Amino acid sequence: MAAACSLSSLLSLQTSLEYGLVDADSVQEKERLVYQYLKKVDERETDLKVPEFQEGLEWLNTKEPLFLSKQLSGKVVVLDFFTYCCINCMHILPDLHALEQKHSDKDGVVVIGVHSAKFPNEKILDNIKSAIIRYNITHPVVNDPDGSLWQDLEVSCWPTLVILGPRGNMLYSLVGEGHKDRLLLYCSTALHFYKEKGEIKDHRIGIDLYGNSVPSSLLAFPSKVILDSTGEKLVISDTGHHRILIAKRNGQLLYAIGGKMSDTENHLIRMVDLLEEKVSTIAGVGMQGTDKEGGAFGKQQPISSPWDLALGTAGSNEYNVLWIAMAGTHQIWALFLDDGKLPKGSEIKKGTCVRFAGSGNEENRNNAYPHKAGFAQPSGLSLALEEPWNCIFIADSESSTIRMVSLKDGAVKHLVGGERDPVNLFAFGDIDGVGFNAKLQHPLGVAWNKQKGLLYVADSYNHKIKVVDPTTKECTTLAGTGEAGSSFAQNLTDCAFNEPGGLAVNENGTLLYIADTNNHQIKILDLEAQHVSLLPITLQLADTVDSLRSPVRPPKQSRSSPRIEMSSVTVSVGQSLQCELALSLPADTKLTEEAPSLWALSSEGNDWLQGQNTVGQIQDLSIPQLIPVTIPLGQPVTGLVLVVDVFLYFCSKKDGACMMKGVTFRQPLQLSSSNQTSTSKVMLQYSF
Structure with a gap:
């Protein structure tokens, strides 16, 4: 069904309002401007109607499919066009939660997530279900795999919010992130305006949270796994339970540490002292930052969605730098744990948190100058400190590439995946090959095997583990069928994973630990015997960090x-x-x-x-x-x-x-x- 209007026609009306709000001095003046704007837009309702949701679409978190002409009639509706891989889409979820806390469906406000997939893997309902639980999405979500409404309204990027009146009439649009105040202002004023007109209804729409029907598990969406320097302990990011688990190699738990550590949603880097049993913040201020340069001391430096960490060096033989995959600003940052300097840079004091590579533009751009390179949601890091590499390998998820940054001169280079056009972030697939001829789909993790000189890749949306030879740039499938599953088999390519997100190689290069995220498991791939087994996490807790208030249960x-x-x-x-x-x-x-x-x-x-x-x-x-x-x-x-x-x-x-x-x-x-x-x-x- 074709729309009677598009976002472009709405934006032309909204532009003057935005200018007026910038100059407004008080909340009352802002509310007055929005109220006057609504009068104008409401008079043009016939030109600003949104098409009805199609029959047969898959809905989550509701008892039945919703329609603008039925359950959503009489409501102020916020359509959140999102795709679950998108870090910017994740950033607006707290804004939507704040709106839902302020106004319920009985008050007259309903948020609808319109899932408009970027990757083929994201069109599959089961994968959206996992994302809804992982990100604690509590409003209705409709899976629009063909992007019908996206196309009808001429939406052009993720995320986009479209706010509707009680007759399905378009009122405002907000493109991108960082619009919390506008979102709350627009919805509150729209409620007031339409209540005066007697058009707001207080009926419930029938929320039925999908997560309530899903059994709990000992692990919930483990996203990353690493081995400590002794090779005897595993550290697991138990993301769904908001905790870090430390276990022996046999799976016996040693510590359960509450809170979020490489703290993506809190935008913090946390440090755990197991001897003192304390957690401290070493970078970030507890809210999302927009700074793309850095240079402040850790706890004064705002950061944005740190997705992975790697302990390494910069101009020293000591482990004096914590490298950060700063997914929210599409960059690689460095937190100095001791005095040091970046390649070809000046001296940097201990405690400083600063950009290393990436302009901040979301792109797949390689460059000899690190600040002129561009990344697209870097999500996995692994260090190769030996010659000839001396680099950071990076899983750059939104460009579906594996990249590398030299620790000698900061040059950013392509390894496999993607294509040469730096602004094309849609060059993905599932093809073994060399360099640009190889194709990946949203990889989230990498692990360097220095004994074998090979790089392992969690090719997350292809549900595979792949291996890259950085000398030849050849990328081949090591394990996984290419379909989501959890089965074990004698042949590695018959084993199944479900969006694996993190990898770690043991010290002698014989075992690969896999955070099989959507299966809620840690798996072990024996590189010598060529088979996959499950690591059993046992509840015989050897010790617990009590001060963190998260015992294993x-x-x-x-x-x-x-x-x-x-x-x-x-x-x-x-x-x-x-x-x-x-x-x-x-x-x-x-x-x-x-x-x-x-x-x-x-x-x-x-x-x-x-x-x-x-x-x-x-x-x-x-x-x-x-x-x-x-x-x-x-x-x-x-x-x-x-x-x-x-x-x-x-x-x-x-x-x-x-x-x-x-x-x-x-x-x-x-x-x-x-x-x-x-x-x-x-x-x-x-x-x-």
């Missing part, structure tokens, strides 16, 4: 998980209670050996389980799982409830598809006055 049950109310059992103080779990799986499935199925105990009312073992693994379902509980002193006679949560990871024997299911048993207990010494038993049975 079992996953939370999904709201859709069964909840079984048991009959009350009479027990006495000091008596043992034996819970026997009798569980059975669907036919032709088996427990996932690599993933820790488990039970977890909790209590209602007060923490009467304190000091007892409250978490245990489930490894064999052929016999009942025994869970011992002791009833301690000082408990109330009534209201004592034991809660047993069960989480099972299991896979199909036929196609290898894996899943996690949960069930909750709620066991009321009644205290008797007699002192029983025998052990009471309760049977907890469930078939999945």
Whole structure:
């Protein structure tokens, strides 16, 4: 359906308003100008109608498809044209959250995310579902894979906001990021204007958050993984849980550190001192910056969406620089941990945070002068400090290229992917080849193997791991089918990943650790044996940074998980209670050996389980799982409830598809006055 108007016709009307707002001295004057503007625009409603959403589009976070002429009638509607790879689109999500906090759908404001994909991988509904959970998007989202509404309104870039009146009439547009104040002003004034006209309705639109139906997991969207200098510990960015996990190589947890560390959404770089058990900020001010030069000391320097870090050198043999993939400004920055200097630069003091490479323009531009080069959302870094390389390898996601920056002279060079035109950010695909003939799709991670002289690439949207020989610039597929999945196989190219985002190579170059982001897993690719296995993250926590208030806990049950109310059992103080779990799986499935199925105990009312073992693994379902509980002193006679949560990871024997299911048993207990010494038993049975 063709639109009666485009954004260009709206922008011509909006230009004079924007000029007036710049000169306005008070909030009241701004509101008056917007109110007068609305009068003019509303009179031209027939020229500014938006076409209806097409039938058959896929909707998320709603109970049913929404239409401007039905559920959205009588609402001020904000259409957010976005694609989930876009860092600028991520930057406006806090603005939309602020709007939703101020005005609900009952008040008359509704935000609709119109997902208009850039990459083919982003058109797939399951991938959008993962993004919605990962970015905590709580408003309705419609998947418009062919960009029908985008084309009708002549939208030209991500993100673009189009604000509609209660009759589906276009009111304003906001292109790009950084318009929070305008967004709130426009929506609030539009509400006031149309309430006076009696056109705002207070009905609910039927929000049904997709994330509520998804089971929790021990890891949630792990985005990066590295090995420490000893090679004995793994550090995992557990993005969905907003924490950093430190584990042994066998998966046993050592630390769980709360908060966001290479803190993309908080726009901070954080440092964890494991000896002092403290977290401190070493760069950033806690809000998004627009500075593209830097030069201030770390905690005074605003930064923008740091996506990856690499500890390295600059003019010294010591590890004195923290290199930063500054995705938000499309640059590479350096945070000096000691005095030093950049290639061919002047001396820089310890603590200074400064741009190293990139003009700040979003492009795929290589140049001998680092400040004249251009990046497009750099998202992964890996250092090769030995000769002849002495460089930083970069996964430049939006240009779908792998680039390198010399640490000798700062020259930025192309390695594989993309094309020669620096402004074309649509040269992507899935082709093994050499240099520009190779094609990638939104790579997010790189890892250098100095023993083999090879660079591994997380080709995220192709769901593959690729390998690049920087000497010949040849790029080939190492593992992955090219389709999203989680299966294991004897052949590497038959193994499946789902948007892998981070990589790390062990010290002797034999193992590749993979943050398989949308599968919520860390996988290990044995480069010698040529097979992939799952790293089981176990809950036997060796130590926890308590001051960070994030102990390791079992996953939370999904709201859709069964909840079984048991009959009350009479027990006495000091008596043992034996819970026997009798569980059975669907036919032709088996427990996932690599993933820790488990039970977890909790209590209602007060923490009467304190000091007892409250978490245990489930490894064999052929016999009942025994869970011992002791009833301690000082408990109330009534209201004592034991809660047993069960989480099972299991896979199909036929196609290898894996899943996690949960069930909750709620066991009321009644205290008797007699002192029983025998052990009471309760049977907890469930078939999945």
